[in-house]
Amino acid sequence: xxxxxxxxxxxxxxxxxxxxxxxxxxxxxxxxxxxxxxxxxxxxxxxxxxxxxxxxxxxxxxxxxxxxxxxxxxxxxxxxxxxxxxxxxxxxxxxxxxxxxxxxxxxxxxxxxxxxxxxxxxxxxxxxxxxxxxxxxxxxxxxxxxxxxxxxxxxxxxxxxxxxxxxxxxxxxxxxxxxxxxxxxxxxxxxxxxxx
Amino acid sequence: xxxxxxxxxxxxxxxxxxxxxxxxxxxxxxxxxxxxxxxxxxxxxxxxxxxxxxxxxxxxxxxxxxxxxxxxxxxxxxxxxxxxxxxxxxxxxxxxxxxxxxxxxxxxxxxxxxxxxxxxxxxxxxxxxxxxxxxxxxxxxxxxxxxxxxxxxxxxxxxxxxxxxxxxxxxxxxxxxxxxxxxxxxxxxxxxxxxxxxxxxxxxxxxxxxxxxxxxxxxxxxxxxxxxxxxxxxxxxxxxxxxxxxxxxxxxxxxxxxxxxxxxxxxxxxxxxxxxxxxxxxxxxxxxxxxxxxxxxxxxxxxxxxxxxxxxxxxxxxxxxxxxxxxxxxxxxxxxxxxxxxxxxxxxxxxxxxxxxxxxxxxxxxxxxxxxxxxxxxxxxxxxxxxxx
Numbered sequence: 078x079x080x081x082x083x084x085x086x087x088x089x090x091x092x093x094x095x096x097x098x099x100x101x102x103x104x105x106x107x108x109x110x111x112x113x114x115x116x117x118x119x120x121x122x123x124x125x126x127x128x129x130x131x132x133x134x135x136x137x138x139x140x141x142x143x144x145x146x147x148x149x150x151x152x153x154x155x156x157x158x159x160x161x162x163x164x165x166x167x168x169x170x171x172x173x174x175x176x177x178x179x180x181x182x183x184x185x186x187x188x189x190x191x192x193x194x195x196x197x198x199x200x201x202x203x204x205x206x207x208x209x210x211x212x213x214x215x216x217x218x219x220x221x222x223x224x225x226x227x228x229x230x231x232x233x234x235x236x237x238x239x240x241x242x243x244x245x246x247x248x249x250x251x252x253x254x255x256x257x258x259x260x261x262x263x264x265x266x267x268x269x270x271x272x273x
Numbered sequence: 274x275x276x277x278x279x280x281x282x283x284x285x286x287x288x289x290x291x292x293x294x295x296x297x298x299x300x301x302x303x304x305x306x307x308x309x310x311x312x313x314x315x316x317x318x319x320x321x322x323x324x325x326x327x328x329x330x331x332x333x334x335x336x337x338x339x340x341x342x343x344x345x346x347x348x349x350x351x352x353x354x355x356x357x358x359x360x361x362x363x364x365x366x367x368x369x370x371x372x373x374x375x376x377x378x379x380x381x382x383x384x385x386x387x388x389x390x391x392x393x394x395x396x397x398x399x400x401x402x403x404x405x406x407x408x409x410x411x412x413x414x415x416x417x418x419x420x421x422x423x424x425x426x427x428x429x430x431x432x433x434x435x436x437x438x439x440x441x442x443x444x445x446x447x448x449x450x451x452x453x454x455x456x457x458x459x460x461x462x463x464x465x466x467x468x469x470x471x472x473x474x475x476x477x478x479x480x481x482x483x484x485x486x487x488x489x490x491x492x493x494x495x496x497x498x499x500x501x502x503x504x505x506x507x508x509x510x511x512x513x514x515x516x517x518x519x520x521x522x523x524x525x526x527x528x529x530x531x532x533x534x535x536x537x538x539x540x541x542x543x544x545x546x547x548x549x550x551x552x553x554x555x556x557x558x559x560x561x562x563x564x565x566x567x568x569x570x571x572x573x574x575x576x577x578x579x580x581x582x583x584x585x586x587x588x589x590x591x592x593x594x595x596x597x598x599x600x601x602x603x604x605x606x607x608x609x610x611x612x613x614x615x616x617x618x619x620x621x622x623x624x625x626x627x628x629x630x631x632x633x634x635x636x637x638x639x640x641x642x643x644x645x646x647x648x649x650x651x652x653x654x655x656x657x658x659x660x661x662x
Contacts, residue, residue, distance in 0.1 A: 121453070141572070144567075
């Protein structure tokens with residue numbers, strides 16, 4: 078795996094979309110199952126289901142001091158509000174994963190590498206829309222595979238979700254990965270950008 | 274050391290926990306078997322974790338009717354021989370001051386965790402360091418307090434254990450002044466071999482070979498051995514000024530001074546043993562950032578950037594213990610400085626004892642305030658550049 082100096086992931090959407098859960102799963106995958114330091118924080122306020130929601134994971138092989146995102150390497154935006162709020166803090170050339178059924182991007186994201194993952198629609202056909210976060214997680218793993226192996230993420234899913242939902246979660250995870258892989262294969266120029 | 278319930282303690286190895294969970298696990302490892310509390314954001318996760326875990330160790334988690342009663346439970350539990358803890362957030366911490374004062378006077382080991390949120394009043398539910406002065410001065414009357422300041426999930430675990438050890442060693446309430454930031458963040462927690470963790474238990478008169486008829490509940494030295502209820506030793510747990518044998522009649526000024534001077538000095542005379550300070554980048558430094566708690570994580574980023582990118586010779590000092598205030602240690606570390614920066618999630622509170630300690634050793638002590646959220650490294654760096662570049 079590639080040495081990480083500092084890599085920042087922000088996940089944002091509505092409460093109920095599983096934003097907090099995948100932040101936590103990422104943290105467990107990196108730190109417990111890959112030996113990479115991570116700090117996971119989450120937004121926190123009077124909002125609940127339906128309100129704005131955010132979680133963050135900061136990764137590094139070194140000690141992590143400041144625990145929050147400064148300039149995100151990756152933003153996962155699952156709502157239009159989330160994109161409006163956080164796009165300005167994404168690095169130039171950063172990764173932007175969106176659900177195109179919920180979020181439209183145009184010139185505002187011209188500096189980012191945009192990956193559309195129709196997570197809610199994919200999840201709808203495999204276990205239900207509540208697995209949309211795990212679909213996104215699968216897509217993310219495919220896109221940052223140089224940092225984290227899929228086996229580590231599957232172990233983290235197993236350690237985090239209710240046991241009876243594990244198989245459905247893995248199915249959603251694999252569908253997300255497959256979708257991202259197909260996207261990369263359809264966009265050779267994007268792939269080149271990723272490898273650069 | 275660890276009894277029949279040790280198989281339920283957290284396992285050695287790498288965990289990924291919230292600070293709140295790490296705090297509760299540390300407490301249980303230190304031997305805490307009574308938790309009493311009243312839920313309040315952002316401290317509730319500590320109580321939830323105790324409720325899930327403590328019964329499996331033969332302990333009890335009790336929800337009381339309010340924070341005063343919750344803290345009161347700790348007194349009774351401690352006198353009955355248990356290690357006991359509560360956690361709350363700032364509005365609840367205000368309510369607990371009465372019991373903390375009682376605990377200081379009766380020399381009762383107990384641990385209070387304050388997951389600070391902004392005030393005054395209900396303030397907000399985000400992060401804060403606005404109770405650091407209340408920690409020292411919130412209780413009425415003289416006496417001393419011990420207050421620790423964690424900055425990570427690992428600290429939440431280790432410092433909670435240390436809080437219990439200090440409270441047992443010095444027979445006094447000990448405060449863990451956490452913040453929402455550290456209580457809610459998740460990161461790696463490394464649990465070492467359990468037998469390698471030092472656990473201190475209070476000294477009893479039996480340990481010291483003192484017979485019941487010879488026992489002075491407030492005598493036998495600066496930290497009196499503590500009798501457990503029901504073991505044949507007469508104890509009057511009294512928060513009125515008392516004689517060494519526990520009598521409250523026959524008041525006189527000399528007894529009063531003897532009583533209070535001892536409970537203050539048992540802490541203040543042992544600052545070097547109790548209070549921990551971390552210092553980095555000290556060599557050649559002309560300026561210093563002095564910080565504590567979660568802010569120290571931001572401060573170290575700012576100091577690194579100031580030194581490496583801007584060539585400003587700034588040192589870094591972190592107070593791991595806020596009270597008793599490590600004045601002598603600070604004066605050892607800072608002999609001659611230009612400017613001192615004190616970033617705090619308040620409008621400048623620990624800046625005052627820092628100024629008092631170092632006023633003849635520097636030209637200026639500057640507050641770097643933030644309310645309700647952790648400073649960004651840029652915020653602290655900007656202040657350093659403004660004053661010191």
